[in-house]
Amino acid sequence: MALLLAGRDAETFFEDLKTVILDELHALVTSKRGDLLALGLSRLRAIAPAIRTVGLSATVAEPDELRAWLVPQAPDEPLALSEIVTVKGGARPDIRIFEADETIPWAGHSARYAYQGLLEEIDRRRMTLIFVNTRSQAEMIFSELWRLNDANLPIALHHGSLDVGQRRKVEAAMADGRLRAVVATSTLDLGIDWGDIDLVIHVGAPKGASRLAQRVGRANHRMDEPSTALLVPANRFEVLECQAALDANYIGAQDTPPIRDGALDVLAQHVLGRAVAGPFRADEFYAEVVSAYSYRHLDRERFDRVIDLVATGGYALRAYERYAKIKLTADGTWRLTHPRFAQAYRLNVGTIIESPMLKVRLGGKARGRGPVMGGRLLGEVEEYFCEQMKVGDTFLFAGEVLRFEGMRETEVIVSRARSSDPRIPVYAGGKFPLSTFLAAGVRQMLSDPSSWGKLPAPVRDWLALQQDHSLLPKPDELLVETFPHRGRFFLVLYPFEGRLAHQTLGMLLTRRLERFGLKPLGFIATDYVIGVWCAADVGSAFTLGEPTLSRLLEPDMLGDDLEAWMAESYLLKRMFKACAMIAGLVEKNAIGAQKTGRQVTVSTDLIYDVLREHQPDHILLEAAWADASSGLLDLRRLSDMLSRISGRIVHKRLDRISPLAVPIMLEIGGERVAGEADEDVLRQAADEIIREAMA
Amino acid sequence: MTALRAGQGDDDVLTTGGLVNLNGAAVRFDASGVLHWPEERLLVVADLHLEKGSSHGARGRFVPPYDTRATLRALTEAIGRLRPERVIALGDSFHDGGAEGRLAPADLENLAALVGSADWTWVAGNHDPLPPAGLGGTPVAEMAVGPLVFRHEPRAGRAVGEVAGHLHPAAKVGRTRSVRRRAFVSDGSRCLLPAFGAYTGGLNVMDAAFKGLFERSRLIAWMLSDGRVYPVRSAEFLPD
Numbered sequence: 038m039a040l041l042l043a044g045r046d047a048e049t050f051f052e053d054l055k056t057v058i059l060d061e062l063h064a065l066v067t068s069k070r071g072d073l074l075a076l077g078l079s080r081l082r083a084i085a086p087a088i089r090t091v092g093l094s095a096t097v098a099e100p101d102e103l104r105a106w107l108v109p110q111a112p113d114e115p116l117a118l119s120e121i122v123t124v125k126g127g128a129r130p131d132i133r134i135f136e137a138d139e140t141i142p143w144a145g146h147s148a149r150y151a152y153q154g155l156l157e158e159i160d161r162r163r164m165t166l167i168f169v170n171t172r173s174q175a176e177m178i179f180s181e182l183w184r185l186n187d188a189n190l191p192i193a194l195h196h197g198s199l200d201v202g203q204r205r206k207v208e209a210a211m212a213d214g215r216l217r218a219v220v221a222t223s224t225l226d227l228g229i230d231w232g233d234i235d236l237v238i239h240v241g242a243p244k245g246a247s248r249l250a251q252r253v254g255r256a257n258h259r260m261d262e263p264s265t266a267l268l269v270p271a272n273r274f275e276v277l278e279c280q281a282a283l284d285a286n287y288i289g290a291q292d293t294p295p296i297r298d299g300a301l302d303v304l305a306q307h308v309l310g311r312a313v314a315g316p317f318r319a320d321e322f323y324a325e326v327v328s329a330y331s332y333r334h335l336d337r338e339r340f341d342r343v344i345d346l347v348a349t350g351g352y353a354l355r356a357y358e359r360y361a362k363i364k365l366t367a368d369g370t371w372r373l374t375h376p377r378f379a380q381a382y383r384l385n386v387g388t389i390i391e392s393p394m395l396k397v398r399l400g401g402k403a404r405g406r407g408p409v410m411g412g413r414l415l416g417e418v419e420e421y422f423c424e425q426m427k428v429g430d431t432f433l434f435a436g437e438v439l440r441f442e443g444m445r446e447t448e449v450i451v452s453r454a455r456s457s458d459p460r461i462p463v464y465a466g467g468k469f470p471l472s473t474f475l476a477a478g479v480r481q482m483l484s485d486p487s488s489w490g491k492l493p494a495p496v497r498d499w500l501a502l503q504q505d506h507s508l509l510p511k512p513d514e515l516l517v518e519t520f521p522h523r524g525r526f527f528l529v530l531y532p533f534e535g536r537l538a539h540q541t542l543g544m545l546l547t548r549r550l551e552r553f554g555l556k557p558l559g560f561i562a563t564d565y566v567i568g569v570w571c572a573a574d575v576g577s578a579f580t581l582g583e584p585t586l587s588r589l590l591e592p593d594m595l596g597d598d599l600e601a602w603m604a605e606s607y608l609l610k611r612m613f614k615a616c617a618m619i620a621g622l623v624e625k626n627a628i629g630a631q632k633t634g635r636q637v638t639v640s641t642d643l644i645y646d647v648l649r650e651h652q653p654d655h656i657l658l659e660a661a662w663a664d665a666s667s668g669l670l671d672l673r674r675l676s677d678m679l680s681r682i683s684g685r686i687v688h689k690r691l692d693r694i695s696p697l698a699v700p701i702m703l704e705i706g707g708e709r710v711a712g713e714a715d716e717d718v719l720r721q722a723a724d725e726i727i728r729e730a731m732a
Numbered sequence: 733m734t735a736l737r738a739g740q741g742d743d744d745v746l747t748t749g750g751l752v753n754l755n756g757a758a759v760r761f762d763a764s765g766v767l768h769w770p771e772e773r774l775l776v777v778a779d780l781h782l783e784k785g786s787s788h789g790a791r792g793r794f795v796p797p798y799d800t801r802a803t804l805r806a807l808t809e810a811i812g813r814l815r816p817e818r819v820i821a822l823g824d825s826f827h828d829g830g831a832e833g834r835l836a837p838a839d840l841e842n843l844a845a846l847v848g849s850a851d852w853t854w855v856a857g858n859h860d861p862l863p864p865a866g867l868g869g870t871p872v873a874e875m876a877v878g879p880l881v882f883r884h885e886p887r888a889g890r891a892v893g894e895v896a897g898h899l900h901p902a903a904k905v906g907r908t909r910s911v912r913r914r915a916f917v918s919d920g921s922r923c924l925l926p927a928f929g930a931y932t933g934g935l936n937v938m939d940a941a942f943k944g945l946f947e948r949s950r951l952i953a954w955m956l957s958d959g960r961v962y963p964v965r966s967a968e969f970l971p972d
Binding site for chain 2: 651655
């Protein structure tokens with residue numbers, strides 16, 4: 038749509054447009070794609086004022102937000118809302134939590150204990166869809182199921198990294214009913230209706246009630262028959278989460294994230310697109326932009342800075358005036374200065390910045406001068422994954438154990454490995470953090486033993502033990518346990534706020550502990566818990582009030598500490614890179630030469646460093662900061678949590694690990710305090726020379 | 733067979749104080765990216781690429797126009813700290829022929845002050861074959877001092893005592909995760925300097941362009957990171 042709107046004949050093309058229908062609206066509006074769409078709609082409304090916009094969604098948390106998003110907003114007036122049509126829901130889904138004879142693991146994500154039972158379930162059904170949260174989980178479960186699959190049930194694999202041809206084959210086989218089960222990630226999440234599926238299995242915690250509803254809806258789209266689904270928690274905390282999700286789905290709760298303010302880098306792209314379509318007046322264009330719900334808070338000053346960004350880069354040092362892409366002309370309109378900028382816009386339109394992907398190709402074993410080339414294409418993997426590998430390492434991909442043979446330009450050359458045990462563990466953690474809503478459910482369940490009846494016996498016993506040995510916090514409390522273990526002092530917090538918020542809190546917490554002289558050595562964060570280990574006795578420090586826990590966890594940590602940490606972190610650089618590409622400061626695609634991901638990384642990192650030092654208030658840094666705080670840092674959630682628990686922190690000083698702390702203690706391993714890791718790599722490489730020099 | 737003269741402790745080798753024997757000259761690879769030869773009170777800096785940012789800007793890629801400022805600030809810091817009598821700018825000091833004309837007045841002033849602060853030599857590079865006008869300093873194609881010869885582009889094959897830039901060397905190391913940094917590379921006989929400019933990237937020392945320049949077994953990359961220098965043997969190098 039953005040491309041059509043930027044065409045010279047956009048006005049004649051769209052002037053007769055009557056209706057715009059947006060399917061799965063809830064999934065569109067919370068991303069940068071949604072921002073671009075919102076701006077596109079505001080443009081359409083300017084061209085064809087009478088258009089009707091219709092949004093469809095089966096999973097809406099706040100219907101009013103979507104209603105407002107669909108219609109134009111006027112400044113300083115109450116929100117305008119679209120009409121709403123509610124369709125009666127179908128039959129209540131039949132969802133169960135998988136029950137195994139074996140005990141449920143304390144930690145980990147493999148759910149290995151359940152595989153035999155899952156095969157039996159598959160055998161009983163016509164067609165089963167098995168959903169997991171990550172690609173690597175899909176690979177692992179697929180290969181493990183086949184290891185046990187004595188009956189040779191036709192089971193296939195489907196995820197976004199596989200070659201498109203292979204994916205289409207699986208989809209066709211599914212449609213023809215030639216498969217009994219498909220292991221899939223979210224690539225199969227939305228859209229197509231697969232008809233004959235009579236069971237959906239979800240391995241791992243569903244992370245959000247809306248996601249669960251979406252995935253269960255995959256089974257059986259006939260409204261009159263109940264859908265059947267099976268949840269398979271991979272560890273004990275996931276049992277709690279699954280139970281909370283189950284409760285949520287039965288009561289019809291939804292928890293899509295709220296719509297945030299529209300991104301400035303996306304606006305910059307839209308501004309250039311507007312100029313490509315033809316000259317525009319800033320006043321009229323501003324009114325049009327703020328009529329979009331996501332941009333209703335945008336003030337004129339910021340809007341003008343975005344125009345300036347598009348025109349000459351938005352720098353205080355006016356170095357690029359004479360190279361401006363758009364210029365204010367004598368008749369008061371902004372105009373494109375050269376048609377080649379239109380061409381560049383068309384090549385770079387869109388908001389999806391891929392993390393650099395490498396093609397995986399089957400080749401021969403490396404002999405002497407590197408890998409043998411020329412085999413079949415298996416799919417794509419993220420560049421960072423290959424960066425850690427050396428020749429001979431084995432990993433799971435496309436359902437096979439592959440041996441890494443080397444890299445050739447943008448291709449990873451692999452061979453089939455003889456061993457069946459991949460050496461590189463591929464689990465990288467789920468992309469989606471525990472939703473706020475489910476977190477509340479889990480906290481509620483923990484504090485209320487009368488609700489434990491629904492839980493499997495090992496989990497019930499576990500919680501009861503915790504009650505005996507330590508305590509279970511009330512829903513609005515934060516439990517903090519301290520205990521010594523193997524010469525170190527551990528600090529375990531149970532906020533249940535999701536991995537992203539915990540990661541951020543962990544970073545800030547270690548900074549503060551450092552400042553109080555408590556010598557933090559590292560931390561680990563999961564969706565449920567944060568564990569920090571220190572060289573100093575934190576338990577006794579808190580007991581003495583040096584510092585008190587409430588001082589340590591004061592909301593002011595989101596001020597200076599956050600600022601200082603962000604200055605050193607790589608996170609903002611990554612965000613900045615995406616913003617710089619979307620805003621058109623650097624090009625994703627240039628005519629003639631496609632830059633490789635690596636080249637772009639180097640230059641945007643350098644640009645970031647220079648910009649941060651010389652113009653820290655630049656609008657793209659502001660955009661990167663906004664992205665980081667809403668996306669990767671989950672700052673809003675963290676700050677909500679810090680104010681929620683203020684005055685309600687319960688410290689339990691123990692002389693040994695508590696039952697609730699066992700899962701996190703099992704996860705603790707290689708994590709380090711951030712920032713040091715890179716220097717460690719260099720120090721290790723240099724060690725050799727130091728020994729030699731000192732000998 | 734080591735190119736190091738060991739200092740008093742780990743830190744001496746890794747950070748300051750450690751002198752390196754380069755074809756008989758005792759030089760230091762400074763963490764800022766300049767080569768320092770204390771005995772001769774000589775400082776060498778390669779590939780400043782001043783006004784690289786504005787050369788992009790002219791093509792509609794509005795990267796921040798502050799690279800010259802950042803580069804000069806870093807160079808001023810190094811010169812102020814090491815107090816050389818002589819400075820050699822090892823070519824590609826300006827990103828293109830028009831770069832000098834695009835310097836912001838304040839940057840031009842700072843650069844002129846730097847050039848005036850020492851006996852300054854401009855070695856010609858491929859980006860800037862002509863000497864800058866009106867900035868002072870002596871333009872040369874190359875120059876020799878004691879056992880060392882300074883030129884922009886390294887000669888093919890072994891060139892004993894050569895100190896050059898041009899290739900923007902960088903090295904990548906690591907076992908479980910990898911780290912890539914700008915680096916001095918030297919086998920004790922010749923040396924390539926990392927590019928100093930704020931917008932200059934690095935070329936992996938495993939690249940074909942470095943082939944045949946060094947004696948592999950004695951090759952060390954002095955990687956620059958976070959104000960420190962990490963010497964790393966060629967056995968540790970990874971390709972990109």
